[in-house]
Amino acid sequence: MSHPTPQPADTALAAQLQAVIDQHAARPGAMLPLLHAIQAQHGYIPDAAVPMIAEALRHTRAEVHGIISFYHHFRTHPPGRHVIQVCRAEACQAVGARALEAHVKSALGVDYHETTADREFTLEPVYCLGNCACGPSLRVDDEIHGRMDAAGFDRLTAQLSATVVEVK
Amino acid sequence: MMATTIYVPCDTTARSLGADAVAARLTRAAERLGVDIQLKRNGSRGLFWLEPLVEVETATGRVAYGPVAPTDVDALVDAGLFEGRQEHDLALGDIEAHPYLARQQRLTFSRIGLTDPLSLEDYTARQGFAGLKQALALTPQGIVDEVKTSGLRGRGGAAFPTGIKWQTVHDTPAAQKYIVCNADEGDSGTFADRLVMECDPFMLIEGMTIAGLAVGATQGYIYLRSEYPLAQAMLDEAIVRAEAAGYLGDNILDSGHAFHLEVRLGAGAYICGEETSLLESLEGKRGLVRAKPPLPAIEGLFGQPTVVNNVLSLAAVPLFSTRAARPTPTTAWASPAAPWRCSWPATSPVAGWSSWPSAPPCAS
Amino acid sequence: MLQYFEPDASHAAQFARDLGTPARFSETQVALSIDGHSISVPEGTSVLRAAALAGITIPKLCASDNLEAFGSCRLCAVEIEGRRGLPASCTTPVTEGMAVITQNARLAKLRRNVMELYISDHPLDCLTCPANGDCELQDMAGAVGLREVRYGFDGANHLDAETDASNPYFSFDPSKCIVCSRCVRACNEVQGTFALTIEGRGFDSKVAAGQNEPFMDSECVSCGACVQACPTSTLMEKSVIEQGVPEHSVVTTCAYCGVGCSFEAQMKGDQLVRMVPYKGGDANHGHSCVKGRFAFGYATHKDRIKEPMIRDAIDQPWRAVSWEEAIGFAARRLREIQTQYGRESVGGITSSRCTNEETYLVQKLIRAAFGNNNTDTCARVCHSPTGYGLKTTLGESAGTQTFDSVMQADTILVIGANPTDAHPVFASQMKRRLRQGATLIVADPRRIDLLKTPHGGKSLHLPLKPGTNVALVNALAHVVVTEGLEDHDFIARRCEGDAYQQWRAFISEPRNAPEALEAETGVPAAKVREAARAYATAGNGAIYYGLGVTEHSQGSTMVMGIANLAMATGNIGREGVGVNPLRGQNNVQGSCDMGSFPHELPGYQHVADPAVREKFEAVWHTPLDDEPGLRIPNMFDAAIAGTFKALYVQGEDIAQSDPNPARGVGPARAGLPDRAGHLPQRDRQVRPRAAARRHLPREERHLHQRRAPHQPRAQGDAAGGRKGGLGGHPGPGQRPGLPDALHPSVRDHGRDRQPHADLHRGQLRQAGKTRQYPVAVQRRLPRRHADHALAGLPHRQGALRDH
Ligand SMILES: Cc1cc2nc3c(=O)[nH]c(=O)nc-3n(C[C@H](O)[C@H](O)[C@H](O)COP(=O)(O)O)c2cc1C
Ligand code: SF4
Numbered sequence A: 001m002s003h004p005t006p007q008p009a010d011t012a013l014a015a016q017l018q019a020v021i022d023q024h025a026a027r028p029g030a031m032l033p034l035l036h037a038i039q040a041q042h043g044y045i046p047d048a049a050v051p052m053i054a055e056a057l058r059h060t061r062a063e064v065h066g067i068i069s070f071y072h073h074f075r076t077h078p079p080g081r082h083v084i085q086v087c088r089a090e091a092c093q094a095v096g097a098r099a100l101e102a103h104v105k106s107a108l109g110v111d112y113h114e115t116t117a118d119r120e121f122t123l124e125p126v127y128c129l130g131n132c133a134c135g136p137s138l139r140v141d142d143e144i145h146g147r148m149d150a151a152g153f154d155r156l157t158a159q160l161s162a163t164v165v166e167v168k
Numbered sequence B: 001m002m003a004t005t006i007y008v009p010c011d012t013t014a015r016s017l018g019a020d021a022v023a024a025r026l027t028r029a030a031e032r033l034g035v036d037i038q039l040k041r042n043g044s045r046g047l048f049w050l051e052p053l054v055e056v057e058t059a060t061g062r063v064a065y066g067p068v069a070p071t072d073v074d075a076l077v078d079a080g081l082f083e084g085r086q087e088h089d090l091a092l093g094d095i096e097a098h099p100y101l102a103r104q105q106r107l108t109f110s111r112i113g114l115t116d117p118l119s120l121e122d123y124t125a126r127q128g129f130a131g132l133k134q135a136l137a138l139t140p141q142g143i144v145d146e147v148k149t150s151g152l153r154g155r156g157g158a159a160f161p162t163g164i165k166w167q168t169v170h171d172t173p174a175a176q177k178y179i180v181c182n183a184d185e186g187d188s189g190t191f192a193d194r195l196v197m198e199c200d201p202f203m204l205i206e207g208m209t210i211a212g213l214a215v216g217a218t219q220g221y222i223y224l225r226s227e228y229p230l231a232q233a234m235l236d237e238a239i240v241r242a243e244a245a246g247y248l249g250d251n252i253l254d255s256g257h258a259f260h261l262e263v264r265l266g267a268g269a270y271i272c273g274e275e276t277s278l279l280e281s282l283e284g285k286r287g288l289v290r291a292k293p294p295l296p297a298i299e300g301l302f303g304q305p306t307v308v309n310n311v312l313s314l315a316a317v318p319l320f321s322t323r324a325a326r327p328t329p330t331t332a333w334a335s336p337a338a339p340w341r342c343s344w345p346a347t348s349p350v351a352g353w354s355s356w357p358s359a360p361p362c363a364s
Numbered sequence C: 001m002l003q004y005f006e007p008d009a010s011h012a013a014q015f016a017r018d019l020g021t022p023a024r025f026s027e028t029q030v031a032l033s034i035d036g037h038s039i040s041v042p043e044g045t046s047v048l049r050a051a052a053l054a055g056i057t058i059p060k061l062c063a064s065d066n067l068e069a070f071g072s073c074r075l076c077a078v079e080i081e082g083r084r085g086l087p088a089s090c091t092t093p094v095t096e097g098m099a100v101i102t103q104n105a106r107l108a109k110l111r112r113n114v115m116e117l118y119i120s121d122h123p124l125d126c127l128t129c130p131a132n133g134d135c136e137l138q139d140m141a142g143a144v145g146l147r148e149v150r151y152g153f154d155g156a157n158h159l160d161a162e163t164d165a166s167n168p169y170f171s172f173d174p175s176k177c178i179v180c181s182r183c184v185r186a187c188n189e190v191q192g193t194f195a196l197t198i199e200g201r202g203f204d205s206k207v208a209a210g211q212n213e214p215f216m217d218s219e220c221v222s223c224g225a226c227v228q229a230c231p232t233s234t235l236m237e238k239s240v241i242e243q244g245v246p247e248h249s250v251v252t253t254c255a256y257c258g259v260g261c262s263f264e265a266q267m268k269g270d271q272l273v274r275m276v277p278y279k280g281g282d283a284n285h286g287h288s289c290v291k292g293r294f295a296f297g298y299a300t301h302k303d304r305i306k307e308p309m310i311r312d313a314i315d316q317p318w319r320a321v322s323w324e325e326a327i328g329f330a331a332r333r334l335r336e337i338q339t340q341y342g343r344e345s346v347g348g349i350t351s352s353r354c355t356n357e358e359t360y361l362v363q364k365l366i367r368a369a370f371g372n373n374n375t376d377t378c379a380r381v382c383h384s385p386t387g388y389g390l391k392t393t394l395g396e397s398a399g400t401q402t403f404d405s406v407m408q409a410d411t412i413l414v415i416g417a418n419p420t421d422a423h424p425v426f427a428s429q430m431k432r433r434l435r436q437g438a439t440l441i442v443a444d445p446r447r448i449d450l451l452k453t454p455h456g457g458k459s460l461h462l463p464l465k466p467g468t469n470v471a472l473v474n475a476l477a478h479v480v481v482t483e484g485l486e487d488h489d490f491i492a493r494r495c496e497g498d499a500y501q502q503w504r505a506f507i508s509e510p511r512n513a514p515e516a517l518e519a520e521t522g523v524p525a526a527k528v529r530e531a532a533r534a535y536a537t538a539g540n541g542a543i544y545y546g547l548g549v550t551e552h553s554q555g556s557t558m559v560m561g562i563a564n565l566a567m568a569t570g571n572i573g574r575e576g577v578g579v580n581p582l583r584g585q586n587n588v589q590g591s592c593d594m595g596s597f598p599h600e601l602p603g604y605q606h607v608a609d610p611a612v613r614e615k616f617e618a619v620w621h622t623p624l625d626d627e628p629g630l631r632i633p634n635m636f637d638a639a640i641a642g643t644f645k646a647l648y649v650q651g652e653d654i655a656q657s658d659p660n661p662a663r664g665v666g667p668a669r670a671g672l673p674d675r676a677g678h679l680p681q682r683d684r685q686v687r688p689r690a691a692a693r694r695h696l697p698r699e700e701r702h703l704h705q706r707r708a709p710h711q712p713r714a715q716g717d718a719a720g721g722r723k724g725g726l727g728g729h730p731g732p733g734q735r736p737g738l739p740d741a742l743h744p745s746v747r748d749h750g751r752d753r754q755p756h757a758d759l760h761r762g763q764l765r766q767a768g769k770t771r772q773y774p775v776a777v778q779r780r781l782p783r784r785h786a787d788h789a790l791a792g793l794p795h796r797q798g799a800l801r802d803h
């Protein structure tokens, strides 16, 4: 039985995805680099990408789905403007990460894997940023912040939101 | 007058504490005062309780200030930082004489904190690529023998003798072999691998290239955890520069030998630090542990003979071929009794979780 | 009383046990001791399997001997002298001198702890569970002596997971799942569909179809391999849920397709509960497709005839009678007909879905009891070009390999076949080989699913225009001979020199070059060259072809072209190579072997050979006819002509499967038997058929004559109809035995445009053939065969007009 490859409804999205796929498909062990590239482009891995990746890499949809869901770094929903990752690993916990985590959740009003209503921030857990000497650590997009506390976090988010306003 | 060289570390931790802002403010202050400075971003010396640790090159050596918050900069400058004056509370004096550093013998970390991580000039000025040149003069078996004699044991946890692992890959015939660097450093509290990659990436590149020459591998992959964006940027840039300078590529230093290197990102799975899951992940699969046998050295990446070594193991390699720097087998890294990766102390050697080995954190 | 065929008990017992991990084949034997017993096994064997072979059972959950070891449940832990820890025996290969302990207090404790963890997240409803009594989890809990679960059942668990009942044949109840991955691995390794995955990891791991969607929406093809692999009731046949666990079984063969899978029909009393592919089946090794496993409604279908029935005339109702009466009736009427219309007026058709024994008996009935050679088989329709083409070239009308041979092929050339649809279980095996890296070349107008094999190696599609098979195979051969890719050694040893040179000279002509034929075939020359090189230079090149080759206007010619290509490249005569017809039914080969064709006694021995006849006469105690009898189309012609009056049909539905249903059913209506009964002759019904004939294209009407007036005596599609003359006799350049001759006749590019005068002696048969038979097939193709038509029949009317 052959199943028709489901076509993404959004053809512009499909074209973008296809371009990234074509760029990476021939690399040995292309799957992870490809998923990273798609996430870099879109902030997440759209469902529509799955059959396209499967076709390009001679996988099936199930396999691609299994791979994406195995790696917690990959998102399957669009994130907010900024992704905030709070370190939950031991060294940070030893210097107050839990308190920070509680503050972050209440300040943003979201739990892990959720996005604020204004789509500013998506909150995610992370397990060690290699910044253990100066925890609690958190990562905002590609920037890592050390010795973070509630006040520092509030300053940081105020700055990030302010930047957005400026940009507008 | 010659420009004064000012160092502001650029590793993740220094930056996480505002090193970039410190650097920017120093530049602005110099402009304001009309002082000619050369701002260099060095690696971190690992004295994290003192980060951001600003150093000033003086006639008598590098003097330091730390920890410097961005808001301290103006006061420091006013107190004569650009001249290396030591009046301010944050002044630390000659950094090499700092008791924490003074009692260390640094080998793998000998350049770290001193140099601009991406400067080939800095690297070669301090023995960089001497090991590779030495290795190019040896037979593959010769290199393997050197590594065996050094007694180097894997720094990834199991302390397996690196030379023996290489011997297996060397002895397994195959059209394609691989060198895989395990840079998944997942354990909380460990970040020595990160420091190597961010602060002295050429050393890792050199070590992997020598490994390639030793076992006959022409392709290397650094499997790097996605939680280390800065290490990724540093490695990528270092690879580009090394390639451009002929240290990587189809014809390394005109030797006729090829070695290519690529950074591959993990994606947030602790288990992928285990070498067989790492290989699965590199192949693009779910990172499930493979049963051993077969050993990765015999059937590794894409089923081919593969060296899988930790960052520190590979980074230590260039030292072995430079006989002068060669440690005795009693050096810490060769000790099976202390195979575990070093952890760096938290804010100070006494704070936090002092049960972790703290001093010296990393002889290697 | 009916007697079931039971494979010999030790054979069945051998396959009844799950040895834990797949067999390993090695010259080197490794000796070890397990619980003090010495045993020696092939290198690479797991400790778990070695123990099982020694009769020692080690508990296991995630291992099964049709799947590669996975090592996830740790129930199979053992102690090995001199080794630290308790390694999993399924993933630990034996080593020389190894001393293994499988049972002691430490191991018992570990296993109990493992089971305890499993059960702490498993519903405790064994009594009402459909798998009760047929559940490995239950068995293992018993085997390790689980008595309590200290963790309680209140922690986070998966007990509320919802059942997916979307698949019509099985249900998926994730609350029972132990995430052993056997289903995922079965779908990947056994079936090759990769429809399943484990979603997430750690506690969140769960089996998911597709992108976590209902099974029916996923890539799943409902083969049931996952259901069979599941050690719990998570994946469970709906028939078992409804009827309960079966209690006895009978081994049988699936009659749906040409693979011929063996099954255990598992029953409860006389109710069939489920079909489980039999591990001892050489064709399927314990795998099956959806049809064989789940489509067993026929067993109890109301249309099924369970008692003998007879009727005197077509307008009378069937009468159920005793076997005695039915047999007596049939015998009497056959005799009467023969008395009235002559010995030749009756005949029979054997079935390719019956066993060798059954087929043998029917042809014997016809030859020995009816006293004529009017026997033919349904293989006439699908694969007589194979029989003829291979006999002519290789000397035997049989395909050259077993299915398992594909596991040693390096390049697999598939022509006019769609194995994933038509031979699913063999396709699974082929896909396994493709995943191991074999190169695939598909010559077919369709982009068949095989080309999309997940994780397949290199593949090449040659999308030829329908009707250009011969042109393509000639172009491939052209590349072989002009690029120096022939296997000269093989040719020198095994082929007829003169014939070969003749063929070679022809095939080297520029008009056979891929470039010259590009317009004809529609396949870019570069691709043809690439394919030819891949096939000729592979260590082992194997050709598989189907009805896209045979049910075609150049069927026999193409088969000969294929055989020639194989011989020229030395791809004949060992494992991993060969010329392999993919048949339409499960025992086409057997029915041919057993002497179903009108011109050949069992073993392809010609009826005209006195020595052959003598042999059979001595055994059968009766004189035998020395002339080939009627082929199926001749029988119908003769029936219409009024000379053929009775037909004994074994397990075939001629109305469905013969080329011109009108011509088949017509004669049946006209007086030929319909199912097992006999019908009286009713002349009036012949007339409509004669009328129908007039509607046939002029050039086809000769088919209805025993010999077309313009045809030479030696022609005929496949080996011979009696009135067609010598068909089937060894032709020029042909000796019995293995690859002898490259037949010099593969000359026309699919449309016989050459006037007969151009042809060399010895080619007339093919020339005549290509003109004669298949046009009829094409024109009268029943709708259901449309797929096959796509595969290779000329669609374009132009192709017909050329004739
Ligand atoms: C669960 C697990 C996690 C591991 N994580 C790491 C890791 O993050 N980095 C590392 O170098 N080795 C790690 N290892 C060890 C590797 O499997 C392997 O032994 C090592 O990369 C070999 O390199 P070496 O010989 O240079 O030490 C881990 C092992 C296990 C079992
Ligand atoms: S029924 Fe067959 S195809 Fe479907 S999921 Fe199970 S094994 Fe895969």
Ligand code: SF4
Pocket (backbone or CB within 6 Å): C176, C177, C178, C179, C180, C181, C182, C183, C184, C207, C229, C230, C231, C232, C234, C235
């Ligand atoms: S469905 Fe069955 S075979 Fe699949 S993981 Fe669950 S228990 Fe194992």
Ligand code: SF4
Pocket (backbone or CB within 6 Å): C254, C255, C256, C257, C258, C259, C260, C261, C284, C288, C289, C290, C291, C292, C293, C423, C424, C425, C426, C586
């Ligand atoms: S592959 Fe053919 S013989 Fe086997 S189960 Fe399916 S239909 Fe039956």
Ligand code: FES
Pocket (backbone or CB within 6 Å): A087, A088, A089, A090, A091, A092, A093, A127, A128, A129, A130, A131, A132, A133, A135, A137, B188, B189, B190
């Ligand atoms: S534990 Fe938080 S950064 Fe390492």
Ligand code: FES
Pocket (backbone or CB within 6 Å): C059, C060, C061, C062, C063, C070, C071, C072, C073, C074, C075, C076, C077, C088, C089, C090, C091
């Ligand atoms: S049977 Fe060996 S680990 Fe499951």
